[in-house]
Amino acid sequence: MFTSVSTPSGPVPAEAPTWNRQRGSQMPSHRYRDVYSRVEVPLSERDWPRRRITHAPLWVPVDLRDGNQALPEPMDPARKRRFFELMVAMGYKEIEVGYPSASQTDFDFVRLLASTDIAPEDVTIVVFTPARRDLIERTVESVRGIRNPVVVHMYTATAPTWRDVVLGRTAEDLKRMILAGAQDVLHFAGSMPNVRFEFSPEVFNLTEPDFVLDVCDAVTTAWDATPDRPVILNLPATVEVATPNVYADQIEYMHKNLARRDSVVLSVHPHNDRGTGIACAELAVLAGAQRVEGCIFGNGERTGNVDLATLALNLHAQGVDPMIDFSDIDEVRRTVEYCNQIEVHSRHPYVGDLVHTAFSGTHQDAIKKGFAEHRARAVADGRDEREIEWRVPYLPLDPADIGRSYDAVIRVNSQSGKGGIAYLLETEYGIELPRRLQIDFARHVQRRTDDAGTEVSPAELWSMFSGAYLDDGDVTLQGYEVDGNSRTTVTVRIGGVDHVSTHDEVGPVEAVAAALAALNRPVDVLDLHQGSVRSGNDSDALTVVEFRTADGTGWSAGLDRSVLTATLKAVARAAGVGIGRQEPASVRPVVSSAASSA
Secondary structure, three states, rough: OOOOOOOOOOOOOOOOOOOOOOOOOOOOOOHHOOOOOOOOOOOOOOHHHHHHOOOOOEEOOOHHHHHHHOOOOOOOOHHHHHHHHHHHOOOOOOOEEEEEOOOHHHHHHHHHHHOOOOOOOOOEEEEEEEEHHHHHHHHHHHHOOOOEEEEEEEEEEOOHHHHHHHOOOHHHHHHHHHHHHHHHHHHHHHHOOOOEEEEEEEOHHHHHHHHHHHHHHHHHHHHHHOOOOOOOEEEOOOOOOOOOHHHHOOOHHHHHOOOHHEEEEEEEEEEEEOOOOHHHHHHHHHOOOEEEEEEOOOOOOOOOOOHHHHHHHHHHOOOOOOOOOOOOOOHHHHHHHHHHHOOOOOOOOOOOOOOOOOOHHHHHHHHHHHHHHHHHHHHHOOOOOOOOOOOOOOOOHHHHHHHOOOOOOEOOOOOOOOOHHHHHHHHHHHHHHHHHHHHHHHHHHHHHHHHHOOEEEEHHHHHHHHHHHHOOEEEEEEEEEEEEEEEEEEEEOOOOOOEEEEEOOOOOOHHHHHHHHHHOOEEEEEEEEEEEEEOOOOOEEEEEEEEEOOOOEEEEEEEEOOOOHHHHHHHHHHHOOOOOOOOOOOOHHHHHHOHHOO
């Protein structure tokens, strides 16, 4: 069937255990070298595995520069401005705004910041430039007159392959070129009191540790880094090539060996080629990084930059203030999607449409019980539900924290179970189903979803519930009257014929049961539950009864503005419907105390 797929047919490795029968594939993996043969990682003793993240690093969104370069259609000025204003509103205090020497649009946007007050005075503006004199000069011109703190960010690729293939320079030549660029930055911007400097040895993670350390120390010396005017050293994983622990080792090596360490802000800029950009950033912070560059939802070249929203909300879910506001994450997403013209995936961590949604029956049951326990604990503590510890299974954070309602937490399809079905009926209609009825109704829903293969909405669930338990059979209650002398008159219709009977010294439920028995439609009420559909003045009473007839046990329901009428309708209906399921013979037919008191 899959003619283009080459099923692995090589030998099973001799050392493979008996339970692993994977075979060698035809993938040309021999063409690639592992990271340890490409770059030395000299760290032998590690501190980062013993550390914990206890506070947020400085987040620096690069959506307007790095993210913008990755768009099929780069942002126009209006979209750039809207994105910038979103970042400010969210609380970002350092923002890379563009590559002013690369395009007139970027240059003009930086000049907009100089001529308007859209950048609050405590927001640092970062501009990006290669280590080339004419481009550095234009970059500095773009920020002239900006009242905010400014960072001029200079970069050069340093890894051997880039030196040999792209730049055509030896390591010594490249160092001289970088230092010449550093002197040009000083020449054009050194006298500006509000300007600091940043250097990125691009492809740091594939550069020899001693070479990149030597270059970085030379740059901080050239820029005379001090604690009052620190230099940012940004160490990118420009292309991910190793497991995250390797990047953490590389960052810790720099952290421990940099000169002027107290005058350096150690920054990282992970990409996501291996899908581990988040892990790289988190381990890098453990290893000594103080600043993280990335994009809000991870947009960037190839598989993207590191995702700042996920990083921040990972901290939030561990009890650490992310220092950025995500209380309306859908508004953030709408803005980012508008500016980037790229949709956020439905399974994207935290912000995707389906990330808080459970279809699986076991998940739904756990979530339903978790919500119930959460509400009960809040009541017991006398506190608001938003104030107490969150520990609902399968939901690492409360969706309400990021502006999400609970409406889409549980949705029903063929993978769902009784817990999810019961949760939707309770949240949408206020109906609390007893457990045995949950099991019975779940079978009805399962048949429908198996046949249709589609998701079922709450309205469809209610329609299915009505069809299974509320729609009339051939027995209906036409009326009843209770006088003050414990006498009940009942009218039931069977097969279109009305039957009237009077019953003394019994409650209305027993009177209906007696009337049905006399008409050869005996019903024993095993259990009875009363509630309502929705709430408020417009609510209807809903009664569900578990019953036994000669054919077995089943469930019936009645709906009316009157609780008593709803109950009597449910009992009458039970005599006229088919049995949906059989109960064990050991269940004895009795009239419950709840029924007797109705």
